[in-house]
Amino acid sequence: MTSLHDLGLSVKRLQMKHHRAANEALASIGLTIVQWDALRHLSERPGSSLHDLAVLTFQTDQAFGTLAARLEDRGLIARAAGAGRAIRPVLTAKGERLFQEGVSLTRGVLEESFGPLDAGELQQLDTLIAKLLASG
Structure with missing residues (x-):
């Protein structure tokens, strides 16, 4: 029987395999997985604040702020003022184009x-992962 430690390590190894392969694929369009993930969440949740996007991408507010500044410098996002002090970035046309190119690249990695x-088996894996995520 597989130990829980070994199972947890296998999950982490699969995640790292995906990250490495996605970074390699996305490098062809000048993005990293972290940058593409930020563009993805912004595309899926327009109007999100920098804080919301930091939470979605598993980053601190400060780290995401630095990432957002880099994306803005590259012309991939533009910062728009929101209610109060919130900054709500928006994708530029260039950012949307690179995000869409990344969709097919990352899909290829996962396929x-x-x-x-x-x-x-895919359905069973999805069901098991959903069950684990719902229990915590």
């Missing part, structure tokens, strides 16, 4: 990684 599983 290759999960390729050995059939449709039933």
Whole structure:
């Protein structure tokens, strides 16, 4: 029987495999997985504050603020004032284009990684992960 420690380590190894492969694929369009993930969340949740995006991307407010400044310097996002002191970035046309290019690149990474599983196994894996996430 697999130990819980080994199972946890396997989950982490799969995550790192995905991150490395996605970083390699996204480098072809000048992005990292962290940058692409920020663009993804901004595309999926327009109007989000910098704080909201920091939470969604597992970063501190300060780290995400630094990332947002870099994305703004590259012309991928523009900062717009929100209610109160909130800054609500928006994707620029260039940011949206790179995000969409990244969608197909990251999809390819995941298709290759999960390729050995059939449709039933993919559904079972999804169900098990959802169950674990719901229990915490």
